[in-house]
Amino acid sequence: MRLLVAMMKHETNTFSPVPTDLGRFEDWLLHRGNAAASALRGTNTPFAAYLDLAEEAGADIVTPIAAEAMPSAPVQAAAYEAMVEAILEPLARGGIDAALLDLHGAMVAEGEDDGEGGLLARMRQIAPDLPIAVACDLHCNLTARMVENCNVLVGYKTYPHIDMYESGEQAGRILLRALAGEVKPIMAWGQAPLLAQTLCMGTDDAPMGPIQEMARREESGAVLAATVFGGFPLADIADAGLSAVVVADGDNSAAEAARDRLLDAAWQEHEAFAYGGRPLAEALAEAKSIEEGPVILLDHADNVGSGGTQDCMTVIEALFDAGLDDVAVAGVCDPEAVAEMAAAGVGTEVTLDLGGKTDMPSIGRRGEPLNLTGRVKALTDGCWIVRGPMYTGVEVNTGPTALLQVGGVEIVVTSKHHEPWDLGIFTNNGIDPRERRYLLLKSRIHYRAGFAPLAKATIRCDGTGVTTSDNGQLDFHKVRRPIYPLDRTAAFET
Numbered sequence: 001m002r003l004l005v006a007m008m009k010h011e012t013n014t015f016s017p018v019p020t021d022l023g024r025f026e027d028w029l030l031h032r033g034n035a036a037a038s039a040l041r042g043t044n045t046p047f048a049a050y051l052d053l054a055e056e057a058g059a060d061i062v063t064p065i066a067a068e069a070m071p072s073a074p075v076q077a078a079a080y081e082a083m084v085e086a087i088l089e090p091l092a093r094g095g096i097d098a099a100l101l102d103l104h105g106a107m108v109a110e111g112e113d114d115g116e117g118g119l120l121a122r123m124r125q126i127a128p129d130l131p132i133a134v135a136c137d138l139h140c141n142l143t144a145r146m147v148e149n150c151n152v153l154v155g156y157k158t159y160p161h162i163d164m165y166e167s168g169e170q171a172g173r174i175l176l177r178a179l180a181g182e183v184k185p186i187m188a189w190g191q192a193p194l195l196a197q198t199l200c201m202g203t204d205d206a207p208m209g210p211i212q213e214m215a216r217r218e219e220s221g222a223v224l225a226a227t228v229f230g231g232f233p234l235a236d237i238a239d240a241g242l243s244a245v246v247v248a249d250g251d252n253s254a255a256e257a258a259r260d261r262l263l264d265a266a267w268q269e270h271e272a273f274a275y276g277g278r279p280l281a282e283a284l285a286e287a288k289s290i291e292e293g294p295v296i297l298l299d300h301a302d303n304v305g306s307g308g309t310q311d312c313m314t315v316i317e318a319l320f321d322a323g324l325d326d327v328a329v330a331g332v333c334d335p336e337a338v339a340e341m342a343a344a345g346v347g348t349e350v351t352l353d354l355g356g357k358t359d360m361p362s363i364g365r366r367g368e369p370l371n372l373t374g375r376v377k378a379l380t381d382g383c384w385i386v387r388g389p390m391y392t393g394v395e396v397n398t399g400p401t402a403l404l405q406v407g408g409v410e411i412v413v414t415s416k417h418h419e420p421w422d423l424g425i426f427t428n429n430g431i432d433p434r435e436r437r438y439l440l441l442k443s444r445i446h447y448r449a450g451f452a453p454l455a456k457a458t459i460r461c462d463g464t465g466v467t468t469s470d471n472g473q474l475d476f477h478k479v480r481r482p483i484y485p486l487d488r489t490a491a492f493e494t
Contacts, residue, residue: 004064005061007068007102027399098179103116103135114146154247160448229243295459302464303444327409374405382401382414383395399416422449
């Protein structure tokens with residue numbers, strides 16, 4: 001048996017100004033051929049699970065590409081075609097018995113709003129009967145083309161995503177059982193009219209936690225896998241939003257019934273999936289009143305893990321104005337500032353314009369740097385291995401990185417984008433986050449993977465950025481309507 005194992009992942013924010021060329025994939029994860037297996041074996045990824053399953057089955061493996069980029073603007077057409085063609089090429093040569101794919105589910109490319117559906121449809125054009133299993137992110141915007149062009153589709157049930165390996169193992173094992181004639185997977189899927197806010201999808205919280213537990217309970221009897229996708233709401237495409245897919249062993253009625261129960265349960269909680277913010281000054285005043293740290297300050301509107309520029313200075317400036325002290329910040333992406341600090345050297349006092357290098361036309365904002373005077377405390381190459389529970393074993397490279405100390409505030413300044421979900425963003429730069437009263441993180445929910453065990457409290461800080469949870473700042477044109485909360489509940493009453 002010969003199995004194709006491939007990864008092509010990007011969570012696309014159609015409001016983001018951060019370009020997505022092939023270099024952006026190279027900045028995070030891009031390997032071809034045998035190097036893909038070597039880089040990802042033993043990691044907490046679906047790709048690694050597929051490798052283990054293939055070896056367990058005694059199969060030969062073909063690994064044409066493993067590619068993932070930090071979320072950003074739509075994938076440039078040339079980059080999309082390069083990745084798709086890499087996956088199609090071994091199919092065109094022939095001799096592939098099945099494919100195991102590690103996808104995201106929310107990729108938008110130039111000229112192709114359904115990046116994963118487009119890939120799968122083209123695979124089936126070459127090999128119409130090819131058995132295909134897919135593992136997708138919890139933030140997948142599920143489409144008909146995705147479901148119609150594969151045999152098994154399973155998604156993560158955790159956010160932060162600490163079950164990536166398990167999801168790949170579940171999808172791959174179902175397909176291998178089907179190849180052995182043990183099961184006959186069929187799928188039923190559907191969407192809810194709900195553009196759920198990512199900030200309300202943490203699976204340690206309601207409503208998403210109980211809904212994912214319900215999905216786990218559905219996996220019995222004829223039901224082989226049940227997934228509820230929260231969707232990615234910052235993609236202005238027709239299929240953005242919450243959905244569900246159920247894989248059953250030859251029993252379509254069981255799959256449909258489970259799907260309907262899951263979608264009904266999610267819709268019953270639709271109001272809880274909408275985020276309501278508060279003034280930034282009020283949030284920081286609450287933070288200042290908490291004496292025991294670390295206190296997590298979430299700059300969630302500038303979360304690069306959802307496509308943010310990671311150089312909005314609104315919350316950082318506000319914490320200076322509020323007089324917060326003993327703060328570590330992760331991080332600001334500003335390669336120009338890093339170069340200035342590297343030229344100055346460790347221990348040198350510098351005055352520079354930090355951040356604010358990127359305009360955000362989709363929300364009508366220009367970049368606004370913050371002029372700061374501080375000391376260059378450390379310089380590193382920005383490389384470390386993730387030891388926490390999310391992306392365990394994967395190498396991070398934030399590029400040349402500097403630590404700027406301004407009074408009682410230490411700011412990690414990177415040359416490449418990276419969402420802080422692992423302690424390494426601090427420890428690799430000489431900071432012990434356990435010893436700080438405040439940790440300001442440009443993150444949304446993934447920070448919990450590494451930092452939740454440390455936190456004495458978490459304060460959401462509503463700053464500025466293209467990952468805002470305020471729909472009033474975003475101009476949607478393509479998403480299906482009516483959809484909550486863009487349309488209020490009355491629009492769904494019959």
